[in-house]
Ligand SMILES: *[C@@H]1O[C@H](CO)[C@@H](O)[C@H](O)[C@H]1NC(C)=O
Ligand SMILES: *[C@@H]1O[C@H](CO)[C@@H](O)[C@H](O)[C@H]1NC(C)=O
């Protein structure tokens with residue numbers, strides 16, 4: 046949905062009709078997160094936002110140095126406000142925006158400003174395309190999610206959730222649906238990439254079109270509320286789910302209570318994709334069965350575990366593990382979906398290398414989600430790195446490449462030279 050679209054140059058090549066953005070990995074203390082770079086405000090300012098694939102809206106902390114000649118609140122009684130699932134704020138005394146349009150249930154004010162992204166033909170970025178009237182909320186949600194640690198690095202979050210006000214939906218020229226793709230790089234020095242409004246091609250050096258290497262599985266969305274027990278606060282998301290039927294370790298299925306794998310009418314259960322969880326999280330009973338199977342298969346492969354490093358449970362001395370171009374040689378993990386479509390998680394994505402004083406280990410990068418978490422499985426950032434994911438909301442399917450290392454390329458190989 047393009048609220049209004051304006052190209053900086055008139056004679057833009059028609060093949061440059063999609064958009065692209067770099068996505069960089071950063072760390073808060075030792076916890077990784079992913080940051081999307083775009084341009085916001087008038088005059089345009091480079092802006093770094095936390096990538097959140099489940100967030101309904103983009104949220105920017107407008108209290109920090111926000112100056113822009115095109116920034117304005119959404120008027121209370123406007124048709125835009127009515128389409129936002131919102132309320133008019135009548136409590137004019139206490140609020141920043143007297144009589145402003147408040148988005149429910151997020152409880153933050155809707156604002157509008159200009160946003161710009163480089164155009165792309167799927168091979169290189171081109172000139173900037175500017176979107177006037179980009180809708181977002183003013184809140185410090187990103188700071189809450191990162192517990193205040195990354196205030197210098199990000200000023201908000203980029204919402205990619207299932208909503209007509211998500212970032213991909215607002216930069217999409219197709220009214221009914223949007224398509225976007227994410228390719229997260231594991232390297233803090235070489236960014237990965239996000240593509241908007243582009244089904245193909247996705248070229249990565251040395252000239253590989255990754256759109257030719259995708260498998261597909263149905264994707265669906267449910268609104269969910271996640272309660273943070275510590276602070277007793279709720280966060281609302283419109284995340285994407287896929288239908289994982291089983292998990293195989295070295296081709297052997299682990300035993301899972303099937304009820305946990307479907308999303309119920311309250312949005313509980315199922316397998317969610319997340320870019321704000323650094324590692325995959327499994328509900329306690331799935332986690333226990335998985336760890337047992339992984340341990341058994343590891344001992345068959347003669348892997349000896351060493352003292353684990355929190356929050357992980359299984360670690361091996363790096364010296365004892367052989368490596369291939371797909372990472373350490375450990376038991377293979379397969380996510381099995383409808384029609385037995387398989388997403389293989391290779392060693393590079395299942396294990397994380399931890400090098401500290403006197404320690405050099407590979408740890409299984411999957412964590413315990415406890416009992417009755419909102420979603421039974423949350424596929425996290427480490428497992429998504431160097432995999433291209435295409436979210437095609439029109440076709441209601443997720444295209445996934447599994448590890449691009451199999452095709453001798455990686456997410457950091459998009460050519461960001463502007464032409
Ligand atoms: C905020 O604005 C002040 C004054 O315009 C400027 O000196 C400062 O660099 C700005 N800070 C950030 C983080 O942009
Ligand atoms: C809101 O809009 C309606 C219809 O245009 C109008 O009747 C009403 O007076 C407006 N309310 C306010 C508070 O402006």
Ligand SMILES: *[C@@H]1O[C@H](CO)[C@@H](O)[C@H](O)[C@H]1NC(C)=O
Nearest residue numbers: 299300334337338339340341
């Ligand atoms: C793991 O090995 C133990 C001991 O050999 C066996 O009892 C158990 O059933 C195995 N579990 C799985 C999930 O293969």
Ligand SMILES: *[C@@H]1O[C@H](CO)[C@@H](O)[C@H](O)[C@H]1NC(C)=O
Nearest residue numbers: 168169250460461462463464
């Ligand atoms: C990246 O793209 C530019 C512009 O097309 C091209 O000149 C350059 O050779 C490309 N880089 C590589 C490493 O191929």
